[in-house]
Amino acid sequence: MPDRPLRLLKSEKKAIGAKQTRKAIEAGLAKEVYIAKDAEHHVVERIIELCREKAINIVYIDTMDELGELCGIDVGAASIAVLE
Structure with a gap:
């Protein structure tokens, strides 16, 4: 479960897309x-692995359109990372 209401995602600083999400995770x-x-699966597989390695919470959203x-x-969007 996310630690913020989903409607607030628009105002959060974030990295959008699999490549940018992966870079944000790798950069801490x-x-x-x-x-x-x-x-x-092949698009988000490495992101899921990195999140597990770094103990980052993953929230699953039903569709890419809904996430976008x-x-x-x-x-x-396949994935997004909410940034520190």
Whole structure:
């Protein structure tokens, strides 16, 4: 369960997309990660591994479109990282 209401995601500082999410985790900047359940496994697999290694909470959202909408973007997103 996220530690903030989902509607507040739009105002959070975040990294959007699998590549940017992975970079944020590797740089130690991510405090929570959101992953779309319908994202292709090979796209988010490394992100899930990194979150487990670094004990970062993962919140699963049903669809990429829903995750994009929660972030305030007009396209789907496989993952996002909420930054410190």
